[in-house]
Amino acid sequence: MSKASPSKVPTRVADPALESLFDVHEATLPNGLQVRLLANHQAPVVSLYTVFQVGSRNERPGITGISHLFEHMMFNGAKKYGPKMFDKTLESNGGRSNAYTSTDLTVYYDDFSADALETVLDLESDRMRSLRISQETLTSEREVVKEERRVRVDNDIFGIMDEELGTLVYKAHPYRWPVIGWMADIEAIRREDCQDYFRTYYAPNNAVLYIVGAIDPKKTLALVRKYYGSIPKGPAPAAVLNSEPEQKGERRAEVRHPAQSPALMLGFRGPAARDDDTFVLDVIQYVLTKGEGSRLIRSLVYEQKLAVSLMLDWSWRIDPGTILFYLALKPDSDPKKVEAALYAELEKVAREGITERELQKAQNNLRSDHLRELATNSGRAHALGHYEALLGDWRRLLTLPSTYASITNDQVKAVAAKYFAPEHRSVVTLVPAPTEA
Amino acid sequence: MASRKSPSRKSPARPAKRAGGKAPVARKASSARKASPKRGAPRATTSALTLPTLHESTTSSGLKVIAAERGPLPMVSVRLVIRAGSATDPDGKHGLADFTARLLRRGTRRLNAQAIDEAVEFVGASLGVGVSEDTLSVALTTPSEHFVPMLGILGQLVREPTFPQSEVDDARERELAQFANDLDDPSIIADRAMVRALWGNHPYGHDVGGSSKTVKTFTRDDVVRFHQERMGPKVSMLIVVGAMDPQRVAAAAEDAFADWTGGPDAPVAIPAPERIALGGRVIIVDKPDQTQSQVRLGGPGMRMGHEDYFPATAMNIALGGGFTSRLMNEIRVNRGLTYGVSSWFDSMNAAGVFALSTFTKTESTREIIDVALAEIGGVREKGLKPRELADAQSYLAGLYPLRTETNESIAGSIAEARLHGLGDDWVERFRDRLRAVTPKEVVAAAKKYCFAQAPAVVVLGKADVVKKQLKGLGPITVVPASEYE
Numbered sequence: 001m002s003k004a005s006p007s008k009v010p011t012r013v014a015d016p017a018l019e020s021l022f023d024v025h026e027a028t029l030p031n032g033l034q035v036r037l038l039a040n041h042q043a044p045v046v047s048l049y050t051v052f053q054v055g056s057r058n059e060r061p062g063i064t065g066i067s068h069l070f071e072h073m074m075f076n077g078a079k080k081y082g083p084k085m086f087d088k089t090l091e092s093n094g095g096r097s098n099a100y101t102s103t104d105l106t107v108y109y110d111d112f113s114a115d116a117l118e119t120v121l122d123l124e125s126d127r128m129r130s131l132r133i134s135q136e137t138l139t140s141e142r143e144v145v146k147e148e149r150r151v152r153v154d155n156d157i158f159g160i161m162d163e164e165l166g167t168l169v170y171k172a173h174p175y176r177w178p179v180i181g182w183m184a185d186i187e188a189i190r191r192e193d194c195q196d197y198f199r200t201y202y203a204p205n206n207a208v209l210y211i212v213g214a215i216d217p218k219k220t221l222a223l224v225r226k227y228y229g230s231i232p233k234g235p236a237p238a239a240v241l242n243s244e245p246e247q248k249g250e251r252r253a254e255v256r257h258p259a260q261s262p263a264l265m266l267g268f269r270g271p272a273a274r275d276d277d278t279f280v281l282d283v284i285q286y287v288l289t290k291g292e293g294s295r296l297i298r299s300l301v302y303e304q305k306l307a308v309s310l311m312l313d314w315s316w317r318i319d320p321g322t323i324l325f326y327l328a329l330k331p332d333s334d335p336k337k338v339e340a341a342l343y344a345e346l347e348k349v350a351r352e353g354i355t356e357r358e359l360q361k362a363q364n365n366l367r368s369d370h371l372r373e374l375a376t377n378s379g380r381a382h383a384l385g386h387y388e389a390l391l392g393d394w395r396r397l398l399t400l401p402s403t404y405a406s407i408t409n410d411q412v413k414a415v416a417a418k419y420f421a422p423e424h425r426s427v428v429t430l431v432p433a434p435t436e437a
Numbered sequence: 438m439a440s441r442k443s444p445s446r447k448s449p450a451r452p453a454k455r456a457g458g459k460a461p462v463a464r465k466a467s468s469a470r471k472a473s474p475k476r477g478a479p480r481a482t483t484s485a486l487t488l489p490t491l492h493e494s495t496t497s498s499g500l501k502v503i504a505a506e507r508g509p510l511p512m513v514s515v516r517l518v519i520r521a522g523s524a525t526d527p528d529g530k531h532g533l534a535d536f537t538a539r540l541l542r543r544g545t546r547r548l549n550a551q552a553i554d555e556a557v558e559f560v561g562a563s564l565g566v567g568v569s570e571d572t573l574s575v576a577l578t579t580p581s582e583h584f585v586p587m588l589g590i591l592g593q594l595v596r597e598p599t600f601p602q603s604e605v606d607d608a609r610e611r612e613l614a615q616f617a618n619d620l621d622d623p624s625i626i627a628d629r630a631m632v633r634a635l636w637g638n639h640p641y642g643h644d645v646g647g648s649s650k651t652v653k654t655f656t657r658d659d660v661v662r663f664h665q666e667r668m669g670p671k672v673s674m675l676i677v678v679g680a681m682d683p684q685r686v687a688a689a690a691e692d693a694f695a696d697w698t699g700g701p702d703a704p705v706a707i708p709a710p711e712r713i714a715l716g717g718r719v720i721i722v723d724k725p726d727q728t729q730s731q732v733r734l735g736g737p738g739m740r741m742g743h744e745d746y747f748p749a750t751a752m753n754i755a756l757g758g759g760f761t762s763r764l765m766n767e768i769r770v771n772r773g774l775t776y777g778v779s780s781w782f783d784s785m786n787a788a789g790v791f792a793l794s795t796f797t798k799t800e801s802t803r804e805i806i807d808v809a810l811a812e813i814g815g816v817r818e819k820g821l822k823p824r825e826l827a828d829a830q831s832y833l834a835g836l837y838p839l840r841t842e843t844n845e846s847i848a849g850s851i852a853e854a855r856l857h858g859l860g861d862d863w864v865e866r867f868r869d870r871l872r873a874v875t876p877k878e879v880v881a882a883a884k885k886y887c888f889a890q891a892p893a894v895v896v897l898g899k900a901d902v903v904k905k906q907l908k909g910l911g912p913i914t915v916v917p918a919s920e921y922e
Binding site: 022042043044045075084086087088091092093095096097105112113114115116120139140141142144145146147150151154155156157198209214227257259260261282290291292293294298301305308309328329330331347357360363364365367368369371372374375377413435 | 481484485486487509510511512542549550554557558559560561562563578580607610611614615617618620621622623634724725726727728729746748759760761766769770771775776777783796797799824828829832834835836839841842843845
């Protein structure tokens with residue numbers, strides 16, 4: 001069992017409404033595979049998540065995007081279930097499957113009819129045990145991923161700007177490159193690289209299994225042992241070094257691209273997920289942009305009419321992540337003016353903090369959103385995996401409301417001042433360029 | 438996010454943009470399509486679905502209320518569905534339903550916009566509007582303990598919105614800026630071009646949000662008139678699912694909607710169209726900076742509640758549904774031409790279409806169209822193999838219970854069944870009806886819907902390169918993207 005690292009968080013009390021939903025059974029197999037099981041008999045369906053601790057954070061230049069390309073390869077055949085058989089078997093048994101890769105994790109998930117449980121465990125353990133990577137499937141899948149890159153980045157303004165911002169916010173850390181990787185690297189990844197990746201990161205001791213839904217936990221654990229028990233343990237993957245230097249001044253970039261309006265994307269480097277500042281930033285994010293009545297939406301969209309829409313994303317990461325702002329503007333907008341208005345709002349939080357009512361409102365909404373996310377088996381399995389991977393223990397999801405409840409205005413002011421300092425800004429401006437016919 | 442696009446029931450072949458800089462990259466864009474699942478061989482048993490009992494009442498103003506109690510989460514999901522969708526937009530005022538819906542929360546007789554936002558958002562409730570071709574909906578989710586006051590606010594929004602002049606003007610300006618920015622989103626513009634190519638002048642033939650040309654003309658009077666003439670209790674229903682006693686729901690609904698007046702006595706009738714407007718023709722939307730073409734194909738489909746629904750649905754799972762569909766297998770797995778391809782039936786109350794959506798690098802635009810047409814033609818000529826049909830039935834039947842997992846999805850199913858007269862046993866009987874589909878029925882459905890006549894073709898991309906590739910598919914028209922602002 002991984003244990004949460006001791007930290008000086010104020011008293012953490014479990015929320016009774018949440019506690020009643022999470023009667024989790026836990027086990028660790030001799031090969032290091034960790035298992036979390038949760039029964040929910042509301043509908044005859046089950047969700048299974050397999051979380052591997054590997055993402056673009058584990059890559060290096062030359063093979064950026066391999067975590068994601070490899071994720072695609074996991075669906076292309078193993079020893080027992082050959083090419084095309086994973087999807088074919090799963091779907092014809094009343095299931096569906098997908099996966100995603102982030103900077104920190106690669107997550108595979110299946111939703112299926114409860115009576116397909118054993119089939120799904122057979123399928124999933126087969127590919128963890130004995131993936132087969134053929135040159136043909138790699139060649140074809142590479143083309144699929146290149147199309148994915150074209151749709152997400154090359155032909156998408158948000159994607160283009162986001163890629164630019166990453167290289168500003170990070171100088172040394174692997175968060176510098178996009179999860180999907182640089183096009184030339186996607187082209188260059190070889191079959192041997194994929195085989196190395198599988199051996200290094202896809203051992204049972206680098207994975208946690210979450211099974212939530214219409215199951216009997218005892219019987220399910222017996223099945224997990226039967227299918228996964230004999231997969232050999234692998235070496236522990238090397239730790240990722242965070243060599244990111246301190247930022248000593250604003251960083252700016254321009255993107256010239258055919259567009260109707262300018263746009264702005266800004267990033268501030270935040271704390272690592274396990275840092276207590278993370279939760280204070282969650283509250284600040286809600287006060288600034290959660291809902292039509294939030295500070296930035298009310299001020300920049302409705303009162304000053306400077307932005308068409310705006311977004312603030314504060315996504316927890318294992319290493320210090322990015323507090324990201326994106327503002328869609330009007331054709332005649334002056335981005336400088338919009339920036340000034342945004343900075344005024346951020347400074348105000350650092351100077352005055354927030355009102356008691358805003359704090360209470362943020363806490364109410366954080367709890368509501370938390371509950372909404374837990375409405376489905378898939379949502380519960382995802383939450384267990386997310387909190388365990390990023391905070392070290394899934395139980396943190398039970399105590400989160402009490403963590404938010406303990407946050408004070410002094411903390412809000414200090415955190416805003418620390419992270420939104422002008423010398424820590426990175427700014428990407430989209431400059432509309434004429435279309436080259 | 439203050440954003441413009443109403444959630445649509447369409448399934449774009451494109452990843453939903455997740456909030457966030459370094460959003461996770463998924464293996465396949467999840468589609469907004471309904472999926473469902475189950476086993477190959479016919480099965481003796483089916484785990485029953487546990488659905489909450491429906492309790493019906495009618496307010497003194499004539500609003501039908503349907504309540505279903507459901508835990509364990511202390512939350513309630515509310516949906517007010519009004520039959521005043523974009524198909525009821527007046528001539529020359531396309532987008533008015535959507536525009537009006539957005540303005541409902543910008544002020545009522547008792548509360549201004551800020552007060553509404555504060556009241557709803559403070560307690561952790563959320564309020565959203567959505568307009569489709571057939572309906573204008575207001576959706577609310579709230580912690581149970583705040584249900585009564587929140588329903589009261591919902592009642593105010595539809596009973597007594599004030600539509601302040603300044604709010605109307607600001608909304609129009611935002612909307613116009615958004616239309617301009619939409620031109621930079623290839624998949625939005627391709628979808629818009631497709632809607633026009635499929636429906637032409639039919640009431641379903643314009644974007645739910647209208648266009649900059651129509652929105653420019655909106656006045657406060659237009660909005661007031663739409664609200665007065667189109668929105669009212671007799672063409673609406675209120676659906677409440679969650680941790681709340683049905684009796685309390687009925688009482689709260691009476692309090693919230695008792696004085697609601699206005700609107701028609703019966704829904705506006707939408708005629709069925711004669712044919713696909715631009716069937717057999719090719720529209721190229723020129724966007725010279727693209728390295729990838731967005732491709733759409735479409736032909737006739739069916740209205741909701743049509744007897745072909747189950748055979749057509751089963752057929753489409755095998756043709757363009759999951760990861761193992763024929764289209765996915767040939768276009769993505771075997772040839773690596775795309776990241777996403779899907780086909781689906783888009784069924785509305787009066788009529789529907791059958792459409793395909795995908796994208797590929799500029800150079801392989803023709804190839805992807807040819808392969809897609811060949812796969813669809815193959816099903817049209819020969820139907821499905823018995824095994825394929827059985828697998829499709831298992832897939833959809835096995836996953837179907839996922840639609841009963843949340844208060845929102847249950848409310849959605851109830852609304853759909855009521856709107857289109859599908860019967861209250863729609864959800865319970867769905868899997869049995871699906872499993873009863875025979876290969877012969879699939880053959881008949883395929884002959885009818887798999888582009889028996891040449892489809893409308895829309896390609897958004899680099900026109901000067903793509904045009905040469907598309908010879909022989911039908912008469913070609915090249916239009917600038919700005920045509921769809």
